[in-house]
Amino acid sequence: xxxxxxxxxxxxxxxxxxGRDLAMQLGLSAVDxxxxxxxxxxxxxxxxxxxxxxVCEIEDRSDALHIRIELRVSDTGxxxxxxxxxxxxxxxxxxxxGAGLPGTRRLxxxxxxxxxxxxxxxxxxxxxxxxxxxxxxxxxxxx
Ligand SMILES: Nc1ncnc2c1ncn2[C@@H]1O[C@H](COP(=O)(O)OP(=O)(O)OP(=O)(O)O)[C@@H](O)[C@H]1O
Ligand SMILES: [Mg+2]
Numbered sequence: 001x002x003x004x005x006x007x008x009x010x011x012x013x014x015x016x017x018x019g020r021d022l023a024m025q026l027g028l029s030a031v032d033x034x035x036x037x038x039x040x041x042x043x044x045x046x047x048x049x050x051x052x053x054x055v056c057e058i059e060d061r062s063d064a065l066h067i068r069i070e071l072r073v074s075d076t077g078x079x080x081x082x083x084x085x086x087x088x089x090x091x092x093x094x095x096x097x098g099a100g101l102p103g104t105r106r107l108x109x110x111x112x113x114x115x116x117x118x119x120x121x122x123x124x125x126x127x128x129x130x131x132x133x134x135x136x137x138x139x140x141x142x143x
């Protein structure tokens with residue numbers, strides 16, 4: 001599992017790069033590599049902006065049938081005041097576009113948000129059938 005502690009802008013760049021590299025190693029398309037990288041940067045940017053930092057975990061949970069990359073970004077900040085509103089396009093308390101959370105939800109195969117004061121955690125996963133992934137790039141340990 002990849003763990004990147006998010007404290008600065010450069011930690012976001014690092015998390016994004018490592019996620020993209022994992023997606024590439026697992027044979028996901030350039031578009032899917034970008035999907036994952038974008039999700040990582042949006043969620044870690046939120047953790048930095050609204051909670052002063054957090055932790056990003058990226059994990060290969062692939063099996064015989066699927067490539068599955070799980071992403072968890074958590075922080076111990078104030079929490080999201082209105083979770084339903086935060087998932088709507090255009091809702092921002094920080095003067096942003098309000099596109100990060102709803103956009104990430106659309107990019108990923110699975111998305112779950114848990115937030116209360118002192119603990120916010122977003123869990124997301126990108127899942128693809130192995131049959132649709134270029135065989136030459138499949139990870140040997142799953143064969
Ligand atoms: N980790 C977090 N802790 C506390 N509040 C959060 C967190 N992440 C998101 N939020 C809240 O949810 C809102 C929506 O987040 P989202 O990422 O969709 O938009 P944004 O960050 O405001 O703008 P954008 O990401 O488009 O620049 C934020 O404005 C903020 O109020
Ligand atoms: Mg955001």
